[in-house]
Amino acid sequence: MRQLNDQTGTIYEPAQAVFEATRCIECYNAPCVDACPVGVDIPRFIGRIKMGDFIGADQIIREKCLLPGVCGLICPVERLCVESCCVTQPLGPVRIHQLQRFAAASALAQGNEEFEPVRSSGQKVGIVGSGPAGLAAAASLVNKGYRVTVFEAMDSPGGMMTYSIPDHRLPRNILEAEIDAIKKRGVEIRTGSRVDPGELLEQDFSAVFLGIGTHKPVSTGIPGCDLTGVYQGLDFLRLVSAGSAADPLREEIAGRRVAVVGGGDVAMDAAISAARLGAKRTHLLYRRSYQEMPAIESEVSLAQQEGVLFWILTNPTRIIGDEQGRVTSIECREMELGEPDDSGRRRPIPVAGTEFKLDVDIVIEAVGQKVDSDLIGRLGVETDSAGTIRVGEYGDTSLPGLFAAGDVISGGTTVVQALAEGARAAEGIDRYLSA
Numbered sequence: 237m238r239q240l241n242d243q244t245g246t247i248y249e250p251a252q253a254v255f256e257a258t259r260c261i262e263c264y265n266a267p268c269v270d271a272c273p274v275g276v277d278i279p280r281f282i283g284r285i286k287m288g289d290f291i292g293a294d295q296i297i298r299e300k301c302l303l304p305g306v307c308g309l310i311c312p313v314e315r316l317c318v319e320s321c322c323v324t325q326p327l328g329p330v331r332i333h334q335l336q337r338f339a340a341a342s343a344l345a346q347g348n349e350e351f352e353p354v355r356s357s358g359q360k361v362g363i364v365g366s367g368p369a370g371l372a373a374a375a376s377l378v379n380k381g382y383r384v385t386v387f388e389a390m391d392s393p394g395g396m397m398t399y400s401i402p403d404h405r406l407p408r409n410i411l412e413a414e415i416d417a418i419k420k421r422g423v424e425i426r427t428g429s430r431v432d433p434g435e436l437l438e439q440d441f442s443a444v445f446l447g448i449g450t451h452k453p454v455s456t457g458i459p460g461c462d463l464t465g466v467y468q469g470l471d472f473l474r475l476v477s478a479g480s481a482a483d484p485l486r487e488e489i490a491g492r493r494v495a496v497v498g499g500g501d502v503a504m505d506a507a508i509s510a511a512r513l514g515a516k517r518t519h520l521l522y523r524r525s526y527q528e529m530p531a532i533e534s535e536v537s538l539a540q541q542e543g544v545l546f547w548i549l550t551n552p553t554r555i556i557g558d559e560q561g562r563v564t565s566i567e568c569r570e571m572e573l574g575e576p577d578d579s580g581r582r583r584p585i586p587v588a589g590t591e592f593k594l595d596v597d598i599v600i601e602a603v604g605q606k607v608d609s610d611l612i613g614r615l616g617v618e619t620d621s622a623g624t625i626r627v628g629e630y631g632d633t634s635l636p637g638l639f640a641a642g643d644v645i646s647g648g649t650t651v652v653q654a655l656a657e658g659a660r661a662a663e664g665i666d667r668y669l670s671a
């Protein structure tokens with residue numbers, strides 16, 4: 237895995253971008269392109285930056301990536317394009333993501349992108365969920381001439397990008413500008429519309445796409461997890477994302493001791509947000525070692541820079557409260573690693589007699605999230621053992637006319653993966669409706 241100590245959210249100056257671009261050797265077989273889930277033509281867009289054609293670079297990225305600024309900011313590139321870059325020493329791999337976010341920011345600054353309206357075939361497709369999977373499916377289908385309506389339960393579109401990933405990593409002006417560009421292509425998004433996909437199929441939609449993600453929190457289930465002061469990671473991040481509503485949250489967190497349980501993106505974002513909201517001390521409890529930690533490496537480094545205290549190979553056993561039912565401490569136990577489990581990661585095993593207590597006022601549980609099993613159960617669609625929807629090569633489910641992509645089929649990966657799967661499912665819908 238490549239280590240990148242990029243500052244979150246920085247955008248290159250033009251001279252920096254041109255310098256970085258000249259480090260790309262434009263390899264013939266470009267392994268970085270294969271490593272990008274949507275297949276951005278990286279050498280070609282970097283070639284335009286070398287020539288000073290920043291808008292041209294953005295257009296090349298957009299041929300494959302619907303959200304270039306977003307992906308340039310939050311793709312886990314240490315595992316994707318940058319990981320496979322052939323350039324090594326002395327300056328390390330080319331900062332492909334930095335160049336992508338620079339090109340996107342240049343285009344955003346220029347503004348006024350025009351789209352040619354595509355002639356509609358008249359067939360209507362319903363899209364449930366406006367996260368990256370739903371947006372990618374919608375944009376591809378509009379390009380193919382379908383009439384598309386996106387139904388979104390929340391008040392704003394964007395899914396986890398809007399309601400979970402904090403602003404310090406994904407500035408909202410970039411996200412909103414890229415979603416606006418999708419709307420300008422002719423994608424209608426109805427926010428505040430929680431719908432039943434089964435009912436849509438029975439209405440006058442020729443096909444329905446499901447991109448509802450994984451929004452049901454998983455609790456540790458330990459004694460005390462219902463005490464006052466215990467938050468679910470996604471709920472906590474939603475409050476953080478709510479902007480002005482974050483002020484009461486700041487009052488709740490500032491000067492307090494916080495424990496975050498988990499080692500994924502939600503845990504890291506929650507810990508960093510708590511530290512930034514002024515927590516006196518932020519602990520992060522993770523039951524495995526750094527090697528098994530699912531969070532993006534740059535996020536782990538950022539959390540460490542923010543002063544978050546990492547308790548590795550540590551699992552909470554109970555949350556303790558006072559007479560008023562408010563959290564006062566958390567009891568933990570040391571763990572050691574055994575043989576690999578079903579996930580392929582080494583199983584954490586409790587070490588007897590190692591219990592200890594940390595005094596805390598707030599506990600944030602961030603041990604995972606799962607699909608809406610009630611909705612999926614009502615649909616009667618085939619699922620796999622984790623409850624996620626089982627799909628074929630083109631996102632086709634076991635119900636004719638119903639397609640799915642994104643976290644609801646994978647259990648949770650990345651924005652760029654959801655974009656790739658959404659576009660592929662659009663291909664599947666087109667084949668289904670053209671047959």
Ligand SMILES: Cc1cc2nc3c(=O)[nH]c(=O)nc-3n(C[C@H](O)[C@H](O)[C@H](O)COP(=O)(O)OP(=O)(O)OC[C@H]3O[C@@H](n4cnc5c(N)ncnc54)[C@H](O)[C@@H]3O)c2cc1C
Pocket residue numbers: 310311312364365366367368369370387388389390393394395396397400401429430431432433447448449450473501502505532611641642643644648649650651652654
């Ligand atoms: C805290 C956090 C940090 C992350 N960090 C990164 C990162 O740095 N980089 C990265 O690439 N990925 C990251 N991810 C993962 C990424 O956000 C997800 O993989 C991606 O958003 C999944 O897209 P999706 O479209 O499948 O679902 P979602 O983004 O979850 O969108 C699903 C949408 O469907 C809507 N919906 C659900 N049910 C209904 C219904 N019945 N009717 C109407 N609408 C409905 C929801 O309101 C939601 O808006 C992070 C995730 C989290 C939670």
Ligand code: SF4
Pocket residue numbers: 271272273274275276278301307308311313316317318332333336652
């Ligand atoms: S979309 Fe993401 S993975 Fe693909 S080239 Fe851009 S930053 Fe890399």
